[in-house]
Amino acid sequence: MTVELICVGTELLLGNIVNTNAAFISEKCAMLGLSMYYQSVVGDNPGRLEHLLRMAKERSDVIILSGGLGPTQDDLTKETAAEVMGKTLVEDARAKNEIQEFLSKRGHDITENNWKQALVPEGCKVLYNANGTAPGIIMEDGDSRMILLPGPPNELIPMFEEQVYPYLHSLQPEIICSKMVKLCGIGESAAETKILDLINEQKNPTVAPYAKTGEVHLRITAKAENEKKAFAMIEPVEEILKQRFGDCVFTDDPQVTLEMAVAELLKKHRLTVTTAESCTGGLLAGRLINVSGISKQLQEGYITYSNEAKEKLLGVSHATLETYGAVSPQTAAEMAEGGAKAAGADVCIAVTGIAGPEGGTKEKPVGLVYMGCCLRGKVYTEKNFYSGSRSKIREYSVASALTLLRKVILKELEE
Amino acid sequence: MTVELICVGTELLLGNIVNTNAAFISEKCAMLGLSMYYQSVVGDNPGRLEHLLRMAKERSDVIILSGGLGPTQDDLTKETAAEVMGKTLVEDARAKNEIQEFLSKRGHDITENNWKQALVPEGCKVLYNANGTAPGIIMEDGDSRMILLPGPPNELIPMFEEQVYPYLHSLQPEIICSKMVKLCGIGESAAETKILDLINEQKNPTVAPYAKTGEVHLRITAKAENEKKAFAMIEPVEEILKQRFGDCVFTDDPQVTLEMAVAELLKKHRLTVTTAESCTGGLLAGRLINVSGISKQLQEGYITYSNEAKEKLLGVSHATLETYGAVSPQTAAEMAEGGAKAAGADVCIAVTGIAGPEGGTKEKPVGLVYMGCCLRGKVYTEKNFYSGSRSKIREYSVASALTLLRKVILKELEE
Known part of the structure; x- marks a missing residue:
């Protein structure tokens, strides 16, 4: 019809x-x-x-x-x-x-x-x-x-x-029901490639990927005469997706955002968290604080936009900043370590990058962003590169920082 | 056409x-x-x-x-x-x-x-x-x-x-040109009331108000055979609007945002600024850092979501927090004073409030937000009340904080 x-x-x-x-x-x-x-x-x-x-x-x-x-x-x-x-x-x-x-x-x-x-x-x-x-x-x-x-x-x-x-x-005798599996830490085309066989074979239910900033949402849709039957058809497909994407799946609840999933994980492991932000300048903490009731996990955060602030508030060494620059894996690592120490938190997530439109060089172009994450003394860093406007680069950086934070907790505490 | x-x-x-x-x-x-x-x-x-x-x-x-x-x-x-x-x-x-x-x-x-x-x-x-x-x-x-x-x-x-x-x-032979006068610190209906006579009489040019979060934009639109003639018709209306709204007008440039206008003002007076945020949790600094090149003005910021962080990072007194609570004009004032001192900045803007959905009481309901602004030792506070979702309340708080910061600078340094 x-x-x-x-x-x-x-x-x-x-x-x-x-x-x-x-x-x-x-x-x-x-x-x-x-x-x-x-x-x-x-x-x-x-x-x-x-x-x-x-x-x-x-x-x-x-x-x-x-x-x-x-x-x-x-x-x-x-x-x-x-x-x-x-x-x-x-x-x-x-x-x-x-x-x-x-x-x-x-x-x-x-x-x-x-x-x-x-x-x-x-x-x-x-x-x-x-x-x-x-x-x-x-x-x-x-x-x-x-x-x-x-x-x-x-x-x-x-x-x-x-x-x-x-x-x-x-x-209409038949109805359509759908369910959403949300992924982080994987791009849209990589996600699609992993399920090309499902997409090509699909009739009922169907699977379709949707790209969001730093996330990919997979919608499974089934047609049946009632809800119960539709969800019974969706379930095995959902299981396959969860198997294939493993830790990249952060929720199957349409109401749950990435920051909510991260907050839940922090709560589960009774971790306190702090943030050390340069180019995102508060947006990362701001997004975590979207989650009502995160106050037990997040008590304070640092915005360290200048090199001086990175030294003063986070204890990043002057030599590191001189030798490698503010946008480097070394600085990201020291920001994360220093932030955790300054706040007395179990974990600190740090971001430093070039959001543009000015400030890029050939070696360090606009869009280059380093993340650091320090969990109980162990430090991880990650290099990322984004394109787009200043605000788009900052938005992607926040999503990647949340993704790294989640990955480190899963790796250190759940593997 | x-x-x-x-x-x-x-x-x-x-x-x-x-x-x-x-x-x-x-x-x-x-x-x-x-x-x-x-x-x-x-x-x-x-x-x-x-x-x-x-x-x-x-x-x-x-x-x-x-x-x-x-x-x-x-x-x-x-x-x-x-x-x-x-x-x-x-x-x-x-x-x-x-x-x-x-x-x-x-x-x-x-x-x-x-x-x-x-x-x-x-x-x-x-x-x-x-x-x-x-x-x-x-x-x-x-x-x-x-x-x-x-x-x-x-x-x-x-x-x-x-x-x-x-x-x-x-x-297009006849074109329509428009100019936008952007206001802060005034609500939509108050703004409309001030120009009802213009709205009622209008033919060409016309004036129409548009409400944005914490801002009101007045669009003046004229139809003429070329841009020059259209803008000549717009100009006298723009002058009237600027007279009537005075300091509430923060720009007449469509590209200029409130944070850009504030950054410009900080630059003009060679002021350094810092932020002390509770409920907005980084969004205020995040918005100021939307402005590329603000690094000379803003070097660091503090996210102090817990009472302990307010004491530790900003030096808010334990007695103030005990007596008046975290959401009070007294705390907002001490946050602003303490933030300026900690950062060694000329001015600090502070926000503390209840963004909800939990945490409201009869005396201090969800949506109550206090702002503090300290400019070279002089402290202003402001009480605000917003309705809406957690994210809406936080968004309004950021706009109001920028508006207060602007107002204090104008009052202290331009009057």
Whole structure:
């Protein structure tokens, strides 16, 4: 069964707002196993909308529209859609009552144009709206279906979840479920190469990689008649992925971020951690402190942007800085060692690099970043190279530092 | 002149990503005075894309496409668009070189399919890509124009700004110019109230406020036959805004961020700065270090998440922490004073608050944040209250801390 999405709104064409409704509706339709081949945005223009609706009705089984259900003269989605479906508009008594209640409860005057919102196509299913005055609508004409939803996400989302999703589910015997396995410490192409056989053979379930900054997410998706069966199909594939990627897998929970996985590991081993940052300048500690309740693990951190600060706060030797420079494995190592000592922490993770756009040389170009990690006296270093803007290089550096920290803990304490 | 946007990508139809490119491109086109009536999303399907392109070519003067320029077999935007425009693909030597350099610099192997990205329609303008391997393309066929852009925003945005925007600008007889006046230290509704008379009277130029985290941006937009005339119309309005908002205006340059304005001020007065952060945990220093070349001003910073760290690194007195708690104006003040002393810096900006979701009490709820700023021994504190998620509260705190730092410098050194 095919579904097509049409979002109505001049503010989308002007770029005043980002179309988050489209991502929300598309994701839900994909979960239901509905195939979406087209999404469109048009303004509040009945001629263009009518043309698009007639074309969509020819090529798609279900058309979902959002926006243009307001009380003003501009809002013509309902009128246009009803005409294309050959329906007359009639007043809906319950919708009228609810509009009256909604407005008077908020102390708003009711104006004549509000009653326009109580008109619905004859014989349609009305989707009453607890969060606004525009009711949604489901219309059927033979095998054609149109679903009209209000534009504001705080009205559209609950209406979709509570009323539209069950309706679409009833049309669709099979549903789609998915699970995410998140990896760090491996690039997208290397990850893809490791599962090319799965990707090439795949029918149901399928596996697809998605690259995030410093992470790769693998989504496993299965189609089945119910959730239980879908997850039973997903499980063996998940096991294969976990075997192949081993320690690179940091979670299979969509809610868990890399910093949360690292915080969990620190907690498990009762480790205190500190940070020693040069080019990331606080962003690494800032990201660890995203995790609420990390205070037992992380008590303090050092931002040592200058060489003097590296000497003073972390005890990096003047000779090391002179001989090898601030961006070197030697300095990264001393930063990590010195940070752990200064903070009295079990482990310290250090970053020093050239984020650019200035400061690069031929030997040490912009994007060169060294990490150091010292766990109870044992020091690891890592060399990395990133491309992109200053902020992108810093963002990648933070992800790699978290990845190194995790790797060292796993190696030292779990192998 | 009309422009139409077609985004190609199955991940958009599946709702895996939000279409931020569409909002970005639409906003730029609106600024250029181009009329956009249609936006569409299609998957990597040459048949559907070709059909849509032929329709778009009939109804719009310029078609902008994003996505589908990758090296794999699926990526068919360029091949399909060239066919619709009646162009043959030929190899571009410079594109080939740049792809080779881009990949080898990163130590990636070059595979046969990479060369597909060096093919371009004959006679087109090639938009070279400093941030990826897919060049963009501008093709003309009589009055029809197609512009092909890579999908990743970090490639699309700079390519659009540097190469596509000037091209579109050259096509347009009446242009729209705008200028942005950026404010800090004032809320959106307070800002709007101060200029309601201007908003109500406006025709050309217009003024519109946009709220950003901790900032309000006022955009002045004028339509005229050339830039000079447009900016001559903007200037008097800009003057009025600067008079009305005084010190709240931190820049009128769209490229200048709040941290850049603060860094500029520090530089002007030859001040060294340090940071003392509790709940923001490094994000404040991290944001200042966004500014390339801030190393003369900022040499070090302190992340003092625990009370012990506040005592040890900043010299906050145990009695203050016991009596008033970590989240108090007294602690914020001592953090700022102690931080300046520890770093030997002219000024220290300190933040301590409850970012939640845990840790709130009736007296000190989640969202309560104190700032302290010490400039050459003189200490200011400020109480703030934010609502929202942990990350939102931390983000607002960083913006407010920068705003306080700026305010203190202006008050002490420029009044």
